[in-house]
Amino acid sequence: MQIEKKNPPAKVEMQMTPMIDIVFQLLTFFIMSFKIVAAEGDFDIKMPLAARSEGLPPEDKLPPMKVRLMATSGGQLSKIRLNDNDFGVSFDGLHNYIISVIGDERGPGSRQETAEVELDCDPQLHYEYVVRAITAVSGYTTGEGNIVKLVEKIRFSPPKKG
Amino acid sequence: MKLSKISTEITELDMTPMIDMTFQLIAFFMMLLNFAEGDQNQRIQLPSSELAKPAVAPLESPITLHVTDDDTVIIGGQEVSVDGLKPYLDREASVLAMRGKSPAAATIIIRGDKDAKTITVQDVIKTCQMSKFEKFVLRAKEDRGY
Numbered sequence: 605m606q607i608e609k610k611n612p613p614a615k616v617e618m619q620m621t622p623m624i625d626i627v628f629q630l631l632t633f634f635i636m637s638f639k640i641v642a643a644e645g646d647f648d649i650k651m652p653l654a655a656r657s658e659g660l661p662p663e664d665k666l667p668p669m670k671v672r673l674m675a676t677s678g679g680q681l682s683k684i685r686l687n688d689n690d691f692g693v694s695f696d697g698l699h700n701y702i703i704s705v706i707g708d709e710r711g712p713g714s715r716q717e718t719a720e721v722e723l724d725c726d727p728q729l730h731y732e733y734v735v736r737a738i739t740a741v742s743g744y745t746t747g748e749g750n751i752v753k754l755v756e757k758i759r760f761s762p763p764k765k766g
Numbered sequence: 767m768k769l770s771k772i773s774t775e776i777t778e779l780d781m782t783p784m785i786d787m788t789f790q791l792i793a794f795f796m797m798l799l800n801f802a803e804g805d806q807n808q809r810i811q812l813p814s815s816e817l818a819k820p821a822v823a824p825l826e827s828p829i830t831l832h833v834t835d836d837d838t839v840i841i842g843g844q845e846v847s848v849d850g851l852k853p854y855l856d857r858e859a860s861v862l863a864m865r866g867k868s869p870a871a872a873t874i875i876i877r878g879d880k881d882a883k884t885i886t887v888q889d890v891i892k893t894c895q896m897s898k899f900e901k902f903v904l905r906a907k908e909d910r911g912y
Contacts, residue, residue, distance in 0.1 A: 620781055627788050634795030641806065645818030646825075646875065646903035651891055679883065727885035731833070731878040734887070735813040735906050745816050763888035 647738050650720075650759045668720045669705070670761070671698065673737055675729035684737070699740040706754050716754060724761040807832045807840055813880040814909035825903070827872035829858050833890055835881040848889045855897035869898040877905045 672685040684691040684698050691697035706716050721741045725734055743753040810832050831851075832840035839846055841854045859869040874894050878887050891902055 620785075624781070624785070624788075627785070627792065631788060631792050631795070634792060634799060637799060638795055643818075643820045643908040644812065644905050645815070645820055645908055646905050647815070647817070649891075649902050649904060651895065651900070651902050673884075679881070725884040725888075727883060729884040730880060731882040731884055731887055732813040732880035734884050735815055735878075735880075735904065738904065739815040739817050739906075743817050751817060751819065760888050760891065763885055763892065 647735070647742065647758070648756070649738075650757050668722050669702075669741075669755075670722045670724055671737055671741065673723065673725040673729055673733060675726035675733075677728065679728045679730040681729065681733045695736050695740040698737065699744065702741050702754050703744075717756070719755045720757040720759070721755045722759055722761050727763065807877065809834055809840075810877050810879045811881070812877060812905060812907040815906040816909050818906035818908045820908070825873040825875065826901075827862060827867060828875050829855075829872055829899075830875045830877060831890060831894075833876060833878040833882045833887055835879045835883075837883060837886045839890055848886060848893060851890065851893050852897060855894060855899065859897050859899070870900045872899060873901040873903060874899050875903050875905055 669686055672683075673681060674683040674685070676682045681693050684693060684695070686698060686701060689701060691701070702721075706719060710716050723734060723737060738758055741755045742758060743751050745751055829841075834840065834845070837848065839848055839851050841851065841858075844854065846854060858872070862869055862872055874891075876887060876890065887904075894902070
């Protein structure tokens with residue numbers, strides 16, 4: 605009996621071209637739409653409605669620290685004052701003063717929790733300096749990247765038209 | 767003369783590593799793709815701050831206002847003056863009311879240009895307060911140096 609020689613099974617070739625086309629198109633789309641965006645963060649500001657801010661503050665509360673930011677006519681910072689202290693244009697000076705006022709105490713009822721800063725800025729002052737002032741009073745980062753909070757209650761004085 | 771037969775065997779290219787790499791690249795770019803274009807505006811140069819860290823939790827009902835250095839405000843892609851902002855805010859407030867929320871629960875994100883005037887930012891806050899918005903955050907760009 606003669607055994608019929610079987611043909612070896614035909615190799616099925618997968619057609620890769622369309623897949624690779626699509627994959628490269630996708631890749632191109634994602635590369636094109638890729639945009640490096642710097643991380644952004646927020647500062648809370650306390651701006652209650654006028655009616656709510658009425659009333660006497662509690663006795664044990666620190667008096668509000670009024671940070672006065674003066675500007676040149678071009679909107680550049682010309683002077684920083686906190687109550688009666690003059691810091692020139694040094695935000696570091698303001699920062700160190702706030703650290704000395706707040707101290708190391710943390711937790712409920714601490715100065716850190718109750719302290720309040722009011723920002724009184726010249727109308728034409730560039731907003732950049734406001735954010736720098738908020739940064740100086742609201743905390744600092746340690747070497748390990750942790751944030752130590754200082755004043756959390758920050759508000760603006762009523763705007764003055766100039 | 768006897769001609770030798772040239773073999774016409776198809777050389778198969780191994781595509782597997784290339785496809786692996788390509789898919790990895792696609793996955794990488796897909797992850798980094800940021801669709802939140804509404805929160806960004808190329809005109810606004812945010813001031814930088816070392817304390818500006820990305821928020822852990824998303825803000826509740828955020829409304830983004832871009833304050834430009836030309837004393838205008840961009841809300842939902844529309845550029846308006848500070849005086850013309852109130853109707854837009856009132857519309858946002860009515861949208862919130864339809865969802866059963868009060869404007870006080872919403873957060874206004876202020877993305878001010880670093881050269882914007884402080885009075886403009888303050889006027890924007892005041893206008894928002896007139897529309898009963900109460901929560902405000904000032905947005906800044908992360909900066910690692912002091």
